[in-house]
Amino acid sequence: MKTGRLKQGSAIVSNIILLLDALTVWQAAELATWLRFGGSSTLPLGYDSLIVATSLLAMLCSSLVYQSFRGGSWQAMYGRVVLAWVITIGLLLSWLFFSKSSEAYSRLFVGTWIASMLPLLLLQRTLVMQALRWLHRRGVNTREVLLIGKGPMSNDLAKRAREASWSGFKVTRQVSANDLARITQLASDATYDEVWINLPAHEASSIPAVLDALKHSAADIRVVPDLLTYRMINHGVTFIMGVPMLDISGSALGGINRLIKQIEDYVLASIILLMISPLMLGIAAAVKLTSPGPVIFRQKRHGWGGEEIVVYKFRSMAVHQEHDKVTQATKNDARITPLGAFLRRTSLDELPQFINVLQGRMSIVGPRPHAVQHNHYYKELIPNYMLRHKMKPGITGWAQVNGLRGETDTIDKMKWRVEYDLHYLEHWSVWLDLRIVFLTVFKGFVNKNAY
Structure with a gap:
């Protein structure tokens, strides 16, 4: 070994x-x-x-x-x-x-x-x-792996190890969990650096017997849980009262990540607001002069953890009243003012949300906030929909720079938007945020689907 x-x-x-x-x-x-x-x-x-x-x-x-x-x-x-x-x-x-x-x-x-x-x-x-x-x-400093388990899951794991040869893990033998005598023999040979136990959920009861068969092995033993059927967000292991618990759904912004994200938001929002303040004053004056009503439109949305927040936008529609239902803007929507159509098409109506960022309600990058009524509607139709609220809503997001903006007139469109949002949560990093900001500047502001 x-x-x-x-x-x-x-x-x-x-x-x-x-x-x-x-x-x-x-x-x-x-x-x-x-x-x-x-x-x-x-x-x-x-x-x-x-x-x-x-x-x-x-x-x-x-x-x-x-x-x-x-x-x-x-x-x-x-x-x-x-x-x-x-x-x-x-x-x-x-x-x-x-x-x-x-x-x-x-x-x-x-x-x-x-x-x-x-x-x-x-x-x-x-x-x-x-x-x-x-x-x-080239085989230098590799770790040889004994894989216990046969079937689609284990075969996929072995395939991943072969394809990711750069990782240094090399599955050299695969054996069934039922062959305990063979497992004991292989473990006693001391030729493996690691043992991976990869069993489907219905065979989990076999794990104690497998561990007993490995009791004389000095290899690093890892259990690969069957969690492929679950949507896992920022999974890991947390120790609570000394008890290890597997995180199925957690926030990406724990510990130092939360502080980094806050610093990123406050610094960028402050700089951007200073740069665009003349533009915002000009838009505010134009909104006030071209149609009656307030300059800023306030709407309740769901923020981090599902808490209700108030989000600001430049008003782009004629003043109207909606009680129990929020109707999404559609193409040639009569409620949208001529100036409002331009503001929505260029995303300039979103600029007041940088104030929301300084208030701590929103982030510059994150899942776009939907109207409260839309959340109540879609959470019953789209699996994992509410996982979007594991992070503050953003002015721009991974879905938006990939063209998923504007009207979601079908469930499939919203499903795709949610998938991109969940991808962002699972892969969050400062670099991804900066990439999204960069892409927003060049391709995220103007969109033909933004009505």
Whole structure:
């Protein structure tokens, strides 16, 4: 069995990556030095100490959030790099501020250093991961797996392992859960690094017997639960009162992710509002002059956790009253004013929602909020519909930049929109948010289906 060598190798890889993080921060400082001081080898007093201390700090912060990306995703790896960078920069700037030593260092140097640090760290991680994948594909530092279970689920798992050869996991044998004698024999051979027990729900009662057959194995044993029939949102394991509980449906914004998302929203919303305030004043005046009624239309929507919130929009319809039913706008809708048609088609009617973001009711990116009455209607027709409320509603979203805007005159259209919303919840990251904002600028504002 190669477990000892592999575990030692994994530790070595982890330590090398942490050391590379420190070296990358130092390299970013070298770049900043060249830009600020013209490549001078003699730095002003105190710079060397600051660079060394920050490099060691970066290595420490990386160690706090680092996880092996064997079999993991690029997004998760990059997210941890960004998080470590944010913590490092936050501590660096805090020290400069509270020690009143910021004046001792060139702002151009510090700014260039901080700005170049992140792309260099991301490039370094990319190169390391590609190198590890290259080694894994050639059988170096792989983990051999004994897969217990036969049938569609196990066959699919074995296929995934074959196709994802870069992950380093190699299913070398597959055996039925009923063949306990064979399992005991294979476990005693000590040739496997991991054992995966992958049984359908109706065979779950066999797991204790399988575990007993593996009692002499020193391999890492994992149980793959049969949860393919459930829609899982940000699943994982949570310990409550010391008891491990499997999360079927959880929020993507737990812990540090929630803070990151809030900072992202407040910073972007503040900047955008400052930039578009003249435009908003012009639209407000145009709405007031072209039709009677209020400038801002307020409508109740469901927010995070299903809580009712008030969402702002520039009024795009003639004033009318709807009591128990909210009718979606349709093509050539007589209620829409001429100016309102332009505002809706270009999404300019949504601009007041940046105020909702600063109020904490909405996010810049997230599932679009639907009218309360629509939620009551669709939640009975579309499975997992209310899972959309695991996150704050957004001004723009993954569904919108993929063309799913405007009237949903069929259930299928709403189902597709919900699917895109759930995909966003399952794969949320800062990078995905920035990608959606970028796509919104170029393809998300104007849409032929927005009436």
